[in-house]
Amino acid sequence: MPTNSNANIVLSVKNIVTQFNTVDGKVHAVNGVSFDVRQGELLGVVGESGCGKSVTMMSLVKLLPMPPGEISEGSAIFEGQDLIQTSINDLQKIRGSEIGFIFQDPMTSLNPVLTIGYQLIEPLRLHKNLSKSAARTRAIELLELVGIPMASSRLGDYPHQFSGGMRQRVMIAMALSCDPKLLIADEPTTALDVTMQAQILDLVRSLRNELGMAIIWVTHDLGVVANLADRVMVMYSGFIVERADVTKLYSKPKHPYTYALLKTLPDMEGDRSHRLESIEGQPPDQLKPTTSCPFAPRCEYAFDRCTHENPQLELIAENHEVACWWDMERHSPRPSTSSI
Amino acid sequence: MVQYIIRRLLSAIPTLLIISFVIFAILDLAPGDPTGNLPMTVPPEVREKIRLSLGLGEPMHIRYYKWLVQFFVNEPLNIIEHSFGIVIGDGENRTRILSWATRSPVIDLIVERTPQTLWVVGLSYLFGILMAIPIGIIQAYRQYSLFDQIGTFVAMIGFSVPTFFTGVVAIIIFSVQLKWFPMIYDTTLEVNSWNNFVLQVKQMIMPVTVLAFYQASQLSRFMRASILDNLNLDYVRTARAKGRKENAVLMIHVLRNSLIPVVTLIALGIPSIFGGAIITEQIFRVNGLGQLLIIAIQGADIPTVQTLTFLFAVLIVIFNLIADVLYGMLDPRIRYD
Numbered sequence: 001m002p003t004n005s006n007a008n009i010v011l012s013v014k015n016i017v018t019q020f021n022t023v024d025g026k027v028h029a030v031n032g033v034s035f036d037v038r039q040g041e042l043l044g045v046v047g048e049s050g051c052g053k054s055v056t057m058m059s060l061v062k063l064l065p066m067p068p069g070e071i072s073e074g075s076a077i078f079e080g081q082d083l084i085q086t087s088i089n090d091l092q093k094i095r096g097s098e099i100g101f102i103f104q105d106p107m108t109s110l111n112p113v114l115t116i117g118y119q120l121i122e123p124l125r126l127h128k129n130l131s132k133s134a135a136r137t138r139a140i141e142l143l144e145l146v147g148i149p150m151a152s153s154r155l156g157d158y159p160h161q162f163s164g165g166m167r168q169r170v171m172i173a174m175a176l177s178c179d180p181k182l183l184i185a186d187e188p189t190t191a192l193d194v195t196m197q198a199q200i201l202d203l204v205r206s207l208r209n210e211l212g213m214a215i216i217w218v219t220h221d222l223g224v225v226a227n228l229a230d231r232v233m234v235m236y237s238g239f240i241v242e243r244a245d246v247t248k249l250y251s252k253p254k255h256p257y258t259y260a261l262l263k264t265l266p267d268m269e270g271d272r273s274h275r276l277e278s279i280e281g282q283p284p285d286q287l288k289p290t291t292s293c294p295f296a297p298r299c300e301y302a303f304d305r306c307t308h309e310n311p312q313l314e315l316i317a318e319n320h321e322v323a324c325w326w327d328m329e330r331h332s333p334r335p336s337t338s339s340i
Numbered sequence: 341m342v343q344y345i346i347r348r349l350l351s352a353i354p355t356l357l358i359i360s361f362v363i364f365a366i367l368d369l370a371p372g373d374p375t376g377n378l379p380m381t382v383p384p385e386v387r388e389k390i391r392l393s394l395g396l397g398e399p400m401h402i403r404y405y406k407w408l409v410q411f412f413v414n415e416p417l418n419i420i421e422h423s424f425g426i427v428i429g430d431g432e433n434r435t436r437i438l439s440w441a442t443r444s445p446v447i448d449l450i451v452e453r454t455p456q457t458l459w460v461v462g463l464s465y466l467f468g469i470l471m472a473i474p475i476g477i478i479q480a481y482r483q484y485s486l487f488d489q490i491g492t493f494v495a496m497i498g499f500s501v502p503t504f505f506t507g508v509v510a511i512i513i514f515s516v517q518l519k520w521f522p523m524i525y526d527t528t529l530e531v532n533s534w535n536n537f538v539l540q541v542k543q544m545i546m547p548v549t550v551l552a553f554y555q556a557s558q559l560s561r562f563m564r565a566s567i568l569d570n571l572n573l574d575y576v577r578t579a580r581a582k583g584r585k586e587n588a589v590l591m592i593h594v595l596r597n598s599l600i601p602v603v604t605l606i607a608l609g610i611p612s613i614f615g616g617a618i619i620t621e622q623i624f625r626v627n628g629l630g631q632l633l634i635i636a637i638q639g640a641d642i643p644t645v646q647t648l649t650f651l652f653a654v655l656i657v658i659f660n661l662i663a664d665v666l667y668g669m670l671d672p673r674i675r676y677d
Contacts, residue, residue, distance in 0.1 A: 063580055065572075088586075096583035103581075108574040113596045113672060123582045158672040174582065 008039040010182050010214040011060070016074035016084070018052075018059045018238075021067060025287045029055045031238040032073070034313075037182065042208060042215040044229030044246070046222055046261070050283060052238035053218045057184050061095050062088060078182070097127035100175030100213075104187040106167035110159040116143075117155030120174055127178045142173040146203060165196035172203065176211065183215045189224060201228060222265060226250055231319070234258045237284050237294035240313055244320040252329075254322040256299045293325065301326040303333060344676035345665065352657050359653045360411075363646055364404050372640035374440045394440055407646065410437045415447050441641040449632060449644065450651070456527055457628030461617040464548040468555025469606055475556070476563020476602075480571065481590060491560065498557025507550045507623040514546060521546050525626040547624040551617060555609075562605055566598040573597075600670045607663035611655040 018030035030052045037043050045053045058064045060076045060083055076083040079098065083091065095101075103109045110119060117139060124135040136155065143151035146169040159167055168188060175183055185204070189197040205228065208215060219225060225232050226246060233243040234257065242255040253259040263277045281298035284290065293299070296306040305325045313323045316334075327334045374394060375387040395403060414434045421428060436445040479488045515523040522543045531540050570576065571594060579593045580586075618630030625631075629648065636644035668674040 061581070063577060092583045092585055094583070095581055101578070101581035103574060103578060105574055109578045111575040111579065111593050111597070113600075113670065114593070122579075122584070126583055160673045171578070174578075 009036045010039050010078065011037045011216075012077040013056075013060065014075045014077075016056060016059055016076065017072045018055055018064070019070050019072060021070060028286045028289055029238055030059060031290065033235070033238070033240055034074075035233060035240065035243070037214045037216055039181075039214055040208070040212045041231065042217055042229050044225035044232040045216060045218045045235060046220060046225055046232060047235035048220055048283065050286075051235045053235050054186050055238075056235070057186055057216060057218055059084075060184075061091055061099060063095075063101075093127070096123040096175075096180075097178040098181055100178070100180035100183045102168070102171050102175050102183070102185040102188040105191045106164050106171055107191065109171055110167055112159055114158075115155065116157050116159065116162070116170055120155070120170065120177060123174065123177050138177070139173075142177055143170070145176070145207070146170070146173045147199075148173075164192055165199060168192060168196070168200055169203070172200075172207070176207065179211070179213075181213055183213055184218070185215060186218045187220070188217075190219065190221070197224070204228065222250075222261060234261070237286060237290065239290075239294060239310075239323065240321075241295065241324070242322045243313065244322075248317070248320050252320075254316060254320065254328055255295075255324045256301050256326065256328070257295045259328065293323075299326075301328075305333065341665070341668070341676055345661065348661050348664070352661070356650075356654060356657060360408070360646075360650050361404065363649050363653070364407065365400075367642050367646055368400050368403075372642075374640045374642070377639055406435075407437065407643070410435055411647065411650070418447070437643050437647055439636070439641055439644045441636065441639045441644070446644050446647045450629065450648065453627060453629050453632045456525070456626050457614060457617070457621070457630065460525070460544060460547045460624075460626050460628065461551060461613045461620070461630075463544070464551035464617075465555055465609070465613050467548065467552040468559060471552065471556040472559035473563055473602070476560040477567055477590070477595070477598075479560065479564045480567030483568065488564075491564075495557040495560055498553050499561075502619075503550055503554050503617075504619045504623055506553065507547070507620055510546050510550055511623070523625075525624050527627050547620055547626055550624075551620050559602070559606070563598070563602050566601050567594060570594045570597045596670070600667065603670060604663045604667050607659050607666055610659050611652060614655055615652045 013036070014034045015032045016030055016034070017028075017032055020027040020029055033052070033056050035043070045056070047053045055064065055069075059069075059071050059074075060078075062071070062083075064071075071084055074084055078094070083094070086094070110116070117136070120139040120142060121132075121135040124130050124138055125132075128135075128138075130138060139155060140151045143154065148154060148166060148169055154162075159170075162170065171188075175185075188204075189200050192200060201224065204215070204217075217225065217228060229246045231243065232246050232249045233240050234249070234255065235241065236257050242249065242253065242258045244254075249258065250262065253262055257279075260277075260279045264279065266276055279298055284294050284297065290310055292308055293302070293306040293310055296302040299306065303326070309325070311323045311325050313321045315321050325333050373391075374396075375382070375390050378387065378390075391397065395406070398406075414436055417428055417434065418436065420426070437447065438444065439446050439449060442449070475491055479491045482488055511523055514520045520542075522539075525543050525547065526539075529536060529540055529543070531537050576589060576593060579589045584593070614629055615633070617628075618634060620626075621628045621630035622634060633645065633648050635641075636648065668676055
């Protein structure tokens with residue numbers, strides 16, 4: 001994968017800042033997140049609940065409730081157009097056609113009173129101007145593509161007649177219906193059991209090879225990302241703390257948070273008698289703007305610099321960026337912030 | 341579906357029989373005397389004779405049985421004979437349920453009174469629904485906006501102030517002070533010319549408005565709550581993520597789901613058109629079914645009260661069934677087997 005070329009960048013996100021104005025004050029959900037997604041690439045976004053990974057993705061197409069949500073800064077260049085500056089009206093032409101979505105809970109993501117066929121045909125009629133019969137034919141194709149048997153007879157069925165895994169397949173079919181350039185999958189396997197997860201992952205992998213679109217895969221499951229992603233970015237408290245090629249991130253994590261996350265994974269081969277690892281403490285209160293490293297209170301390597309200066313994401317090796325004052329390999333603070 | 345409806349109708353039979361007996365028993369146990377309204381000068385022996393002539397000499401179970409036969413056999417046969425112009429059996433000597441007060445058949449009285457009730461109360465129910473649904477939708481979609489705040493405030497007044505109060509206020513303002521509308525509803529008015537039509541509309545405006553306001557207040561709250569319940573659900577986000585425009589999201593995706601409980605509520609409320617507007621009918625002097633019932637209760641006209649109350653019970657059972665069937669039609673997750 002040519003990770004350094006800028007030629008085939010599908011989406012370029014710069015410094016997105018998203019806040020929620022609540023009665024208690026401003027919740028700083030996303031604090032200046034920047035990333036690129038290239039054609040055919042699968043970017044994994046990991047982090048624990050509430051770290052801002054979903055909000056970042058929803059900010060890109062303004063699928064947030066606004067108000068209370070507010071995107072106060074940043075740009076997201078998609079096909080030469082800044083999505084953040086685009087009006088909702090124009091975004092509606094991009095949503096579902098250029099950018100497809102899969103959401104977390106397939107049990108609730110489909111409208112219970114409309115048929116699967118109607119919901120599948122909806123984006124096709126909307127964006128592709130297909131006739132009813134052409135849209136129907138395409139809908140059957142799509143259902144077959146995602147592996148639903150006897151597709152033509154199932155168009156008239158309602159969501160409750162499908163199992164959870166089947167519904168997620170329908171969601172995927174819907175997201176892919178207009179051949180999007182970018183697919184945003186927001187924890188698509190979290191609500192499924194492990195067998196279903198494996199099937200959905202296989203499906204996404206094969207579809208990606210077949211269709212060649214860019215995918216952003218948001219999850220809190222490092223195991224899922226390891227099998228799927230080309231690059232991974234780790235988020236914490238609305239910041240990106242580490243970003244690297246998937247092999248590098250798993251073999252040589254540079255951020256104590258990534259390192260701790262990887263340690264929490266159960267070891268399948270080794271001794272199973274000991275308790276699972278966990279990260280002590282809670283994520284910080286996002287009502288206050290952060291002036292320190294957000295992970296410092298939970299970090300076992302934290303020293304005084306971490307508590308009064310927030311590190312920026314820096315390139316420390318090829319295709320490996322980290323936002324941390326501590327150097328895990330040298331077991332000492334990084335020498336300088338400005339030099340690479 | 342058909343099987344389900346038949347099963348429900350069959351199971352309604354014992355329910356209704358029990359209801360009819362309970363009503364009969366309560367009315368029989370209640371104090372009250374059909375001769376109570378006669379002058380004091382009427383001697384006790386005469387009163388006793390009147391009672392006997394009304395059939396009160398017989399024991400209760402015989403009277404109940406007679407009422408059952410009259411209600412379920414004689415009256416339906418009578419209706420069939422009238423509507424098809426045929427004679428079945430001994431039509432002349434078939435006994436009917438007679439009002440003690442007027443000595444005329446109760447069913448005829450009811451048929452006479454129903455149009456007024458349907459026009460005034462039914463129309464107000466219809467207007468109430470037609471107002472409540474769009475108001476509820478806009479309120480929910482623009483939650484906490486000025487429109488929502490005003491709507492909430494007005495609706496609070498609407499269902500916390502009883503119709504006998506708003507009705508009287510309306511009469512004082514619009515009939516007594518401004519003299520815009522007549523104070524008393526004139527049932528004898530026949531709509532045969534433009535002028536009479538205007539008069540009819542004028543006399544209907546106040547009762548219809550007062551009742552519609554009350555209905556709309558309640559229903560708009562339910563509509564608003566139901567839309568709000570749905571607006572934050574995942575499928576709405578999916579619809580938006582597909583690129584649906586906001587009005588399509590609302591009218592196609594959210595509304596179908598939100599209407600399920602509201603339609604059920606509307607169907608369940610229809611029997612109250614017939615019984616529930618008793619007070620409003622009294623205030624505006626609309627001589628509909630509500631007023632018939634009040635007069636019958638005051639005059640201890642047991643057959644009329646019995647028949648009317650039982651008919652209300654039948655309506656409630658029927659509209660319960662209709663509500664259930666509608667529920668199943670709107671929500672594909674409900675199955676009837």
